[in-house]
Structures are given as structure tokens and as C-alpha cells.
Amino acid sequence: MRAVVQKSFGGPEVLEVVEAERPKPLSGEVLVRVRASAVNPVDVAVRAGAFPLLGEPPFGVGWDISGVVEEAGPGARFKVGDEVYGMPFFPRAATGYAEYVAAPSRQLARKPASVDHVHAAAIPLAALTAWQGLVQAADVQAGDRVLIQRAAGGVGHFAVQIAKARGAHVIAVASEGRRDFVRGLGADEVVDYRTTDFTDVVTDADIVLDSTAQGDRSLGVLRPGGTLISVLEHGDAALIERVEAAGRRFAGISVEPDYAALEAIAELVDAGRIRPYVEETFPLAEAGKAHELVAAGHVQGKIVLTVE
Structure with a gap:
């Protein structure tokens, strides 16, 4: 072969x-x-x-x-x-x-x-990362305010759709050129990272999905008891300690094979909820x-x- x-x-x-x-x-x-x-x-x-x-x-x-x-x-x-x-x-x-x-x-x-x-x-890899973070670790629910970094990328564009499929209010961080794309995925708000610091305009988020290694900055927009999902800093013990000391939850994601999650994702794809x-x-x-x-x-x- x-x-x-x-x-x-x-x-x-x-x-x-x-x-x-x-x-x-x-x-x-x-x-x-x-x-x-x-x-x-x-x-x-x-x-x-x-x-x-x-x-x-x-x-x-x-x-x-x-x-x-x-x-x-x-x-x-x-x-x-x-x-x-x-x-x-x-x-x-x-x-x-x-x-x-x-x-x-x-x-x-x-x-x-x-x-x-x-x-x-x-x-698989991108959607499982989003699913294992948002659904399995954070248990995203209808009405939750969810901030998603790199919303137009591989993990991000699935995360937007998974959060919306669960009824969340989605705030997407993406460039102005990707605004229509992420809006089309279901984002309720779009923050252009090139002109706006998300920490200036986002408050009281229930969940942040951070794939940019900006854990400390993401922590600042979470409400008390909110969850920081970190893709790149999942092993950072000092960050975990700071998140917990601030009264927030930390969920470090290191994606792994998961056929049950893949089956659930496939159902959403076939239902037209994820593309x-x-x-x-x-x-x-x-x-x-x-x-x-x-x-x-x-x-x-x-x-x-x-x-x-």
C-alpha cells in the first residue's frame, strides 16, 4: 500500500x-x-x-x-x-x-x-475535542453563554455548532473576514480579535473554550462557577490552581478516541445540526x-x- x-x-x-x-x-x-x-x-x-x-x-x-x-x-x-x-x-x-x-x-x-x-x-479529532470539552466536561446547557476562541478553525467551527445544538448562546472570536462564516454556523455574537480585545466586551460567560493558550485572560470573562476548557494548557498545574482559586472550574482536554461520541456527532450531522x-x-x-x-x-x- x-x-x-x-x-x-x-x-x-x-x-x-x-x-x-x-x-x-x-x-x-x-x-x-x-x-x-x-x-x-x-x-x-x-x-x-x-x-x-x-x-x-x-x-x-x-x-x-x-x-x-x-x-x-x-x-x-x-x-x-x-x-x-x-x-x-x-x-x-x-x-x-x-x-x-x-x-x-x-x-x-x-x-x-x-x-x-x-x-x-x-x-473526528476536531469535533471530538469540542464535544469532549463542551458536552462531556462542561455539560453545556440551553441558555449558557459560551465563548469560543478560534471559532472559524477546525475545533472552533464544530464547537460553535455543538454549543448551538445544545441551545447555548454562542460568542465567537474570529476575524472580520470570517464573520459571515461563523454567523452561518449559528454564532450569536462575533468578536473580531484583530480590532477588539474579547476581555473588554465579554463578561459572565458560563463556559470558555480556549484553544489559544490564553487561559489567564479567558479566566477573566468567566462568571463565578464558570468552566474554562483548555485545549493547549491542559497540563498547566499553576493555571489550574489559579482557576480554582478564583472560584471557577478547569477542564483540560486531551482528545481521545470515543466511538459513542462519534455516533452522537454523526446523528447531529445527519440531522443537519452540524456541517x-x-x-x-x-x-x-x-x-x-x-x-x-x-x-x-x-x-x-x-x-x-x-x-x-
Whole structure:
């Protein structure tokens, strides 16, 4: 099979397509013929060596996949021909930029029927991050005031829609150029971070989803008893202590595979409550170009690799 691997840390040019042995599913696993694989900021950080999650190269990056079950091991929860999606093995290596991935069947869910593989692949890591923070950690409810940083990005654009699906009042932080986009996702208010400091205009938020490592500043807009969900500072003991001393709750999110959450998200997608947005696609051989775009930091929604 073809797979994208890297033999050293470095820029996008270290990503290369090689011929690799097709994995064999073990008991409880399925072999997925991958149709699409999304590119996330964590992929870029791992490739560059800025986040040495997988140790030293060689290895293959990529986690988000959508495809078709080609082989099922004994006891697997899917059968050959089922369309599935997920984020297997994270934070361990999954080598998701490949024609085939073998994964535990309980780390995958049935693909939303209403979207194609490209849009399904855009969902898992970003939407699970938003879901595990907003729903599982903060238990967002109707009427809650929710501030979402980077609302037009991968995690953010799902977070806006998940919060709205739960009946929350959503305040989105995004550039003026993304205003119509996040409004279309359901945001009730939009704060242009380029001209306005969100701490000057937002007060008494029940929940803040912070994916910008601005925990202390986000803390200042929370009401007493409110919840700070941190994506990048989840292990910051000093920040946790300051949040709790201020009478607020801290929820650090390190996303993990969760088939039940993926099933719930798929239901919302098929009900028209969540729509994944894909800004651009690239073939597997151009994974480096996709990484360049993600590394630039201004992607609206997600970037996806197609695997033909």
C-alpha cells in the first residue's frame, strides 16, 4: 500500500509517499480502506518535532480517517463493506495518511450517511475535542453563554455548532473576514480579535473554550462557577490552581478516541445540526502542501487529503 511517512523531523518536505506493508487486523480490529484523511495542527507539530508525541522518526503521521471496512478481525463490531470514520490510536501512531489503516473497531463509528468521505474525515479529532470539552466536561446547557476562541478553525467551527445544538448562546472570536462564516454556523455574537480585545466586551460567560493558550485572560470573562476548557494548557498545574482559586472550574482536554461520541456527532450531522467545512483537498502525494497551509494558521474549517 501507499503511505506517507517521515524519516526525520523538519519542514513539509520530509513527508514522502512510500510503499509499505498492508496492516493485518487483529481480534476486535478492522482493516479500513481509507478514502480520505484530514490534516490537523497536531500533525504539523509532530512532523516538525515541536511536539514529540511519537518519539523519533521514522513514523507516519495522521489520525483522522474515513473509509470502508475491507477486512474484519474476529469479534469486530463492523463487517466488510461498512463505511466508518474515526481517530484511531491517538495519541499513539495511526499512520492515517495511508491507503489502509487497521484499528480497533471500538475506536471507529459508522460514517454519517449524509456526507461524503472527505467531509466525514474532517470530523473526528476536531469535533471530538469540542464535544469532549463542551458536552462531556462542561455539560453545556440551553441558555449558557459560551465563548469560543478560534471559532472559524477546525475545533472552533464544530464547537460553535455543538454549543448551538445544545441551545447555548454562542460568542465567537474570529476575524472580520470570517464573520459571515461563523454567523452561518449559528454564532450569536462575533468578536473580531484583530480590532477588539474579547476581555473588554465579554463578561459572565458560563463556559470558555480556549484553544489559544490564553487561559489567564479567558479566566477573566468567566462568571463565578464558570468552566474554562483548555485545549493547549491542559497540563498547566499553576493555571489550574489559579482557576480554582478564583472560584471557577478547569477542564483540560486531551482528545481521545470515543466511538459513542462519534455516533452522537454523526446523528447531529445527519440531522443537519452540524456541517463539517472543508476549505481545500489535496491528493495523498501532496501532503506537504496541505501541511504548509495548515501551518500558516488561517484555515477555515479543515484541510483533507484524498486517498484514491
